[in-house]
Amino acid sequence: MMNRDCRQLARLLSRVWLAVMLMLVSLNSALAMVPVSEAQQTETILQALPEATRVADKEALEGDDILIRRVFAGDKEIGYAFNTNDVVNIPAYSGKPINTLIVMDPDGQLVATRVLEHHEPILLVGIPEQKLFDFADKYQGLNVTDQVRVGAGNNEDVRNVDVVSGATVTVMVVNEAIMRAARKVARHLNIAGLSKLAVVPPATVKPDVFSKADWIQLTGDGSIRRLALQRKDIDEAFVGTKAENQAAKTPADAEKEFIELYYAPLDIPTVGRNLLGDTQYNWLMGELNPGDSAIAVMGEGSTPSKVTVTCAAVFSTALSYSSPVR
Numbered sequence: 001m002m003n004r005d006c007r008q009l010a011r012l013l014s015r016v017w018l019a020v021m022l023m024l025v026s027l028n029s030a031l032a033m034v035p036v037s038e039a040q041q042t043e044t045i046l047q048a049l050p051e052a053t054r055v056a057d058k059e060a061l062e063g064d065d066i067l068i069r070r071v072f073a074g075d076k077e078i079g080y081a082f083n084t085n086d087v088v089n090i091p092a093y094s095g096k097p098i099n100t101l102i103v104m105d106p107d108g109q110l111v112a113t114r115v116l117e118h119h120e121p122i123l124l125v126g127i128p129e130q131k132l133f134d135f136a137d138k139y140q141g142l143n144v145t146d147q148v149r150v151g152a153g154n155n156e157d158v159r160n161v162d163v164v165s166g167a168t169v170t171v172m173v174v175n176e177a178i179m180r181a182a183r184k185v186a187r188h189l190n191i192a193g194l195s196k197l198a199v200v201p202p203a204t205v206k207p208d209v210f211s212k213a214d215w216i217q218l219t220g221d222g223s224i225r226r227l228a229l230q231r232k233d234i235d236e237a238f239v240g241t242k243a244e245n246q247a248a249k250t251p252a253d254a255e256k257e258f259i260e261l262y263y264a265p266l267d268i269p270t271v272g273r274n275l276l277g278d279t280q281y282n283w284l285m286g287e288l289n290p291g292d293s294a295i296a297v298m299g300e301g302s303t304p305s306k307v308t309v310t311c312a313a314v315f316s317t318a319l320s321y322s323s324p325v326r
Contacts, residue, residue, distance in 0.1 A: 033129060035117040041101055045071060045081045048103040048112030052078060058086070061188045068185055071103075079105045080185060083116060087181035092173040094119040100136055100174065102182055108144040108192030113137065113178060120170050131164050135171050138162075139178050144186045144194065150175050202291075210269040223271050224264040231258045259299050266294040 036044075045055050051073045058067040067086035071079040084090075085099040092098050096119045103112035113136045120132070138161050142148060149155065150172050151163035164171045187194045218224045232254040234247035248254040266272040267288065272281045275296060284294055 033115075033118055035099075036101070036114065041081075041083075041114075041116065044101060044112055044114050045069070045079075045103050049073075049079045049105070055081065061185070066185065066188060077106070079103060079111065080189065082181065082185055084177040084181040087184050088177055090173055090177045090180070092118070092120055093167075093169045094121060098132075098170070098174050098177060100178055100181075102178060102185075104144070104182060104185065104191070106191060108182075108186050108194070110139050110142050110144070110178075110182060113139040115174075118170075120167070122167055122170065127164065127166050132167070132170065132174070135161070135164050136174060136178070143192060144179070144182045145192050148175060148179055205267050205269075207269060210273060213270060213274050218264070218271060218274060219262070223268070224262050227261040227263070229258045229261075230254065231256050234258050262296075262298040264296050266296050267292075 042055055046052050049071050052071045053074055054072045056070045056072065058069055060067055065086075066082075068080050068082040070077055071081060081101065081103045083099055083101055085097055088097075090097055098118040098120070099116040101112065101114045101116050102110060105111055115133055115136045118129075118132065139148075142159060147158045148161060149158045150161050151168075152158050152160045161171075161175060183194060186192055187196045190196075213221075213223070215224070219226060231248040235245050235254075238244050238246070247258055248256070264271050264275065266275065266281070266284060269281070272284065272294070276284065288294060
């Protein structure tokens, strides 16, 4: 009798769970951002460059996978407009890129930045979308040559853009997409002193080079890097923000360890094979697309509940792999 009741309860819970999942999917679809139309994009371009009389159709630059629109005042070229998705491909938290319109003048100044489409779940059911739109607006007036960082208000050497609390990953991806796309277009058009000819080819990994090594050897030769932070270091990094003086509650806490981090490039065979073993290394390499890299971030301290290893593909593929270190 008890077993039959348990089975009935299990079936009921399964149906409830399925109903909740369907409701969440429906809610997500209902709240999804409506993409900005081509007509609305053209309107934004004309507002950013009010002297414009014509916005040309998209064209490819020198056969590359870069599409731009030239903007004219009569016969004079006065600016360029492009979507980040037509220049770079950087997945956000959802695994899909956040497409943003950029309007740039011939001096490399960004005169308009507008989010066109996103699929970020935290913005669909939690944080208001307007916060993302306001964040993108902050790039207006910046130049492609500016060094821009998110949440670096205490660093005078860079241009700071305030982070959106609760959506850090999302806005960091937006920052990367806007600045990388703008610089890539500027290099192709020889804008603001940038040139395609000056681009240094990326380094490549030699997959057939491998040496057996242990943890001591890999940390000793710098293959695995270490970063140790005390609580006072965290407080110093957040001076002038709401998070100031939150890590060290008392003077005695200042010297206490906050976290000890290790990080390493996993796609280098001598590093990846020695850390993961052949089976896991081969699996990870099989998940990477051409041009992707993988890094491991390992840490322990007062913040993490246990030592963890996180491996993530960066630059173009959204991939994560996590396992506890015993």
